[in-house]
Amino acid sequence: MKWLKAAAEEILSGAKKAISELDMNQVEKFIQIILDSKERKIFVVGVGRSGFVGRAFALRLMNLGFNVYFLGETITPAAGKEDLIIAISGSGTTKFALTASSTAKEIGAKVIVVTSYPQSPLGDLADLIVSIGGRTKLGWPKEENYLARQLLGERETLSPLGSIFENNCMVLLDSLVVELMHRLGKTEEELRKLHATIE
Amino acid sequence: MKWLKAAAEEILSGAKKAISELDMNQVEKFIQIILDSKERKIFVVGVGRSGFVGRAFALRLMNLGFNVYFLGETITPAAGKEDLIIAISGSGTTKFALTASSTAKEIGAKVIVVTSYPQSPLGDLADLIVSIGGRTKLGWPKEENYLARQLLGERETLSPLGSIFENNCMVLLDSLVVELMHRLGKTEEELRKLHATIE
Amino acid sequence: MKWLKAAAEEILSGAKKAISELDMNQVEKFIQIILDSKERKIFVVGVGRSGFVGRAFALRLMNLGFNVYFLGETITPAAGKEDLIIAISGSGTTKFALTASSTAKEIGAKVIVVTSYPQSPLGDLADLIVSIGGRTKLGWPKEENYLARQLLGERETLSPLGSIFENNCMVLLDSLVVELMHRLGKTEEELRKLHATIE
Amino acid sequence: MKWLKAAAEEILSGAKKAISELDMNQVEKFIQIILDSKERKIFVVGVGRSGFVGRAFALRLMNLGFNVYFLGETITPAAGKEDLIIAISGSGTTKFALTASSTAKEIGAKVIVVTSYPQSPLGDLADLIVSIGGRTKLGWPKEENYLARQLLGERETLSPLGSIFENNCMVLLDSLVVELMHRLGKTEEELRKLHATIE
Numbered sequence: 037m038k039w040l041k042a043a044a045e046e047i048l049s050g051a052k053k054a055i056s057e058l059d060m061n062q063v064e065k066f067i068q069i070i071l072d073s074k075e076r077k078i079f080v081v082g083v084g085r086s087g088f089v090g091r092a093f094a095l096r097l098m099n100l101g102f103n104v105y106f107l108g109e110t111i112t113p114a115a116g117k118e119d120l121i122i123a124i125s126g127s128g129t130t131k132f133a134l135t136a137s138s139t140a141k142e143i144g145a146k147v148i149v150v151t152s153y154p155q156s157p158l159g160d161l162a163d164l165i166v167s168i169g170g171r172t173k174l175g176w177p178k179e180e181n182y183l184a185r186q187l188l189g190e191r192e193t194l195s196p197l198g199s200i201f202e203n204n205c206m207v208l209l210d211s212l213v214v215e216l217m218h219r220l221g222k223t224e225e226e227l228r229k230l231h232a233t234i235e
Numbered sequence: 236m237k238w239l240k241a242a243a244e245e246i247l248s249g250a251k252k253a254i255s256e257l258d259m260n261q262v263e264k265f266i267q268i269i270l271d272s273k274e275r276k277i278f279v280v281g282v283g284r285s286g287f288v289g290r291a292f293a294l295r296l297m298n299l300g301f302n303v304y305f306l307g308e309t310i311t312p313a314a315g316k317e318d319l320i321i322a323i324s325g326s327g328t329t330k331f332a333l334t335a336s337s338t339a340k341e342i343g344a345k346v347i348v349v350t351s352y353p354q355s356p357l358g359d360l361a362d363l364i365v366s367i368g369g370r371t372k373l374g375w376p377k378e379e380n381y382l383a384r385q386l387l388g389e390r391e392t393l394s395p396l397g398s399i400f401e402n403n404c405m406v407l408l409d410s411l412v413v414e415l416m417h418r419l420g421k422t423e424e425e426l427r428k429l430h431a432t433i434e
Numbered sequence: 435m436k437w438l439k440a441a442a443e444e445i446l447s448g449a450k451k452a453i454s455e456l457d458m459n460q461v462e463k464f465i466q467i468i469l470d471s472k473e474r475k476i477f478v479v480g481v482g483r484s485g486f487v488g489r490a491f492a493l494r495l496m497n498l499g500f501n502v503y504f505l506g507e508t509i510t511p512a513a514g515k516e517d518l519i520i521a522i523s524g525s526g527t528t529k530f531a532l533t534a535s536s537t538a539k540e541i542g543a544k545v546i547v548v549t550s551y552p553q554s555p556l557g558d559l560a561d562l563i564v565s566i567g568g569r570t571k572l573g574w575p576k577e578e579n580y581l582a583r584q585l586l587g588e589r590e591t592l593s594p595l596g597s598i599f600e601n602n603c604m605v606l607l608d609s610l611v612v613e614l615m616h617r618l619g620k621t622e623e624e625l626r627k628l629h630a631t632i633e
Numbered sequence: 634m635k636w637l638k639a640a641a642e643e644i645l646s647g648a649k650k651a652i653s654e655l656d657m658n659q660v661e662k663f664i665q666i667i668l669d670s671k672e673r674k675i676f677v678v679g680v681g682r683s684g685f686v687g688r689a690f691a692l693r694l695m696n697l698g699f700n701v702y703f704l705g706e707t708i709t710p711a712a713g714k715e716d717l718i719i720a721i722s723g724s725g726t727t728k729f730a731l732t733a734s735s736t737a738k739e740i741g742a743k744v745i746v747v748t749s750y751p752q753s754p755l756g757d758l759a760d761l762i763v764s765i766g767g768r769t770k771l772g773w774p775k776e777e778n779y780l781a782r783q784l785l786g787e788r789e790t791l792s793p794l795g796s797i798f799e800n801n802c803m804v805l806l807d808s809l810v811v812e813l814m815h816r817l818g819k820t821e822e823e824l825r826k827l828h829a830t831i832e
Contacts, residue, residue, distance in 0.1 A: 041652070049644050092682045094310065107310055108506055109310070111293065111310065114429055114430055116432075121433075131534075132530055134528075141257060148244050194811045195810075196810070199810070202807075207645065208641070210644060210799075228422070233313045234338045240453070241612070242608065242613070247446050254442045263435070283630060287486040287493075291483045291486045291487075294483055301496045307680075307729075330736065335565070395612070396497070398611070401490065410441035414435060426594045502708060509691065510832070538831055632740075633709070
């Protein structure tokens with residue numbers, strides 16, 4: 037189980053580093069825009085594993101009382117110029133996230149992009165970029181010096197493709213949910229009351 | 236293209252027959268319960284192809300302004316005793332539809348079942364059954380006499396498994412949407428305004 | 435229930451007309467390409483209600499033994515130059531269907547488009563267009579003369595947005611499945627054996 | 634940003650603890666069963682956020698070359714007695730995961746349950762339980778002593794509902810993927826070749 041343990045260590049120390057390196061100005065703006073969206077619709081978009089992290093976040097925004105949707109699911113209402121799109125894409129290039137965000141901009145909606153590649157097509161059209169470190173399927177966004185290097189050499193991380201980004205993103209967004217709970221004065225019981233009762 | 240043409244003829248004449256044989260008292264009650272749900276949540280549930288027909292219906296209920304969800308998708312809020320579950324199952328036995336409806340009943344929500352098998356586990360717990368003829372994956376619910384018999388003999392319909400039920404159901408629910416539009420005084424433009432703008 | 439009955443009549447007579455007006459050369463080519471895909475992957479793509487019709491078709495292709503996927507779901511493997519994309523879009527303009535088909539073309543895969551608008555961005559990049567009449571959310575593709583005109587005047591059909599296209603498409607694709615069954619010599623029992631046992 | 638930081642710290646230290654407390658005999662059996670499933674089908678099931686973690690894992694199993702499906706999505710083939718179900722449920726009680734696993738057992742398939750509650754309905758029917766610590770929506774499975782206690786007192790964790798379980802599960806399963814890569818001798822490039830090319 038050598039590799040499992042090393043990979044867990046890599047993921048957890050990597051996430052710790054990514055959280056510590058967050059630009060808290062970006063995160064504060066992210067929080068403010070979400071808090072300002074109580075009367076608006078929030079649409080989350082992401083493809084593949086970034087999409088699953090996005091859905092997990094969307095579900096918690098629902099628990100918090102927001103009017104939130106995941107793009108591409110059955111119930112996706114009209115987005116208008118008052119609304120908010122949150123796109124999650126490690127590489128900042130995922131096509132569906134890009135065309136959806138681009139359409140959102142045309143409509144006049146605000147676009148927040150959570151990514152490891154601020155200099156990317158998605159970053160270029162964002163109203164707000166929230167940068168989160170972590171190797172994506174394109175490799176590392178910048179120089180990093182990781183446990184993996186020593187263990188492997190030829191490969192940059194133990195975790196394949198975008199796994200590091202996706203875990204970092206999950207930790208970031210779940211921690212953001214706790215911050216939002218406290219800013220909104222919500223208790224766990226209040227979140228639970230809005231949680232699915234049929235599953 | 237003999238079989239394509241014969242199958243289309245079978246589907247369309249079958250759907251015509253199924254619509255003409257509807258119990259309009261059931262349908263009227265179905266409409267009234269939906270119209271009474273303007274302030275409540277509507278949850279649609281179905282598995283496989285019945286689920287796709289259910290999602291198509293849920294999307295139109297959204298276009299009509301209802302607060303509607305498809306069970307199992309990301310954004311599925313808490314169901315309460317005031318709410319409505321619409322289960323679609325040709326055979327009336329599909330497990331997920333059954334456990335979801337059963338939980339809904341425990342919560343005190345109302346359950347409407349659209350099925351070809353009123354005498355089924357789902358039928359047994361329904362507050363309202365909407366029967367729609369059509370062969371399901373269990374075969375025909377009752378004696379029927381169809382074009383398919385003459386063409387095939389050994390098989391009961393040209394269309395395999397639940398295809399007949401699913402087509403009949405699609406026509407029923409899409410026609411119901413038109414009836415709802417008129418009862419609500421809604422125009423196509425009003426539906427369009429609530430339609431997804433990002434896709 | 436005047437509107438429900440009139441809408442059902444409109445949908446069914448419209449679908450009958452659409453099937454009778456199919457270009458059977460297109461349909462024959464569609465069938466041949468699918469039959470030639472036994473060793474390849476087939477990807478179905480569609481958004482919203484067209485997507486639900488596409489999923490219903492994909493599920494039957496699975497029942498027939500094809501190696502088929504619905505784009506955007508969890509298990510979507512790599513598409514290669516040998517593979518086939520089937521895009522369903524009434525208007526021929528749906529963005530996600532368009533970018534997915536465009537990527538497929540770059541990869542070298544074959545693209546079949548099922549649409550009411552052959553002269554559209556999706557039509558332009560298709561290797562094969564399968565035209566199916568029926569009003570989409572853009573209105574009618576060409577002059578049509580329907581029951582709806584006499585009943586409504588101001589609106590072109592009773593059925594809102596793309597409902598007519600989606601129903602026509604469902605009947606076409608389900609009839610095609612029957613044609614494929616016979617060409618492949620498959621029985622309903624063989625389809626049933628490949629059908630989900632956990633639902 | 635006090636709460637965000639404290640929550641991230643809680644999630645990461647909690648995951649570290651959960652990984653260190655894994656029963657490696659259980660994990661080794663889990664790995665062996667997956668490695669023995671090269672010729673079989675693997676079905677992953679989970680509801681809500683556990684389901685998103687399950688989908689992320691299923692996607693990586695696909696990258697590794699397994700024949701894997703997520704229950705409830707369009708392409709879900711027949712499960713047989715040779716096949717494997719992996720159910721993810723923090724509380725071990727989620728209804729859809731339970732009825733699906735129960736049907737799987739009737740069919741004769743093997744069921745692995747990843748949970749914080751080994752003594753639960755899902756645990757009771759499992760062929761193999763993989764226990765992973767972490768508070769679920771039912772609260773903590775056993776006595777735990779966390780940062781959250783000092784910070785909050787009245788609430789047991791900063792992270793609401795099942796967030797701790799879901800993060801722990803994500804780290805476990807993503808680390809397991811790395812272990813599987815090495816046991817199978819797969820490189821990241823080989824995983825990439827099986828990754829979706831249209832997204």
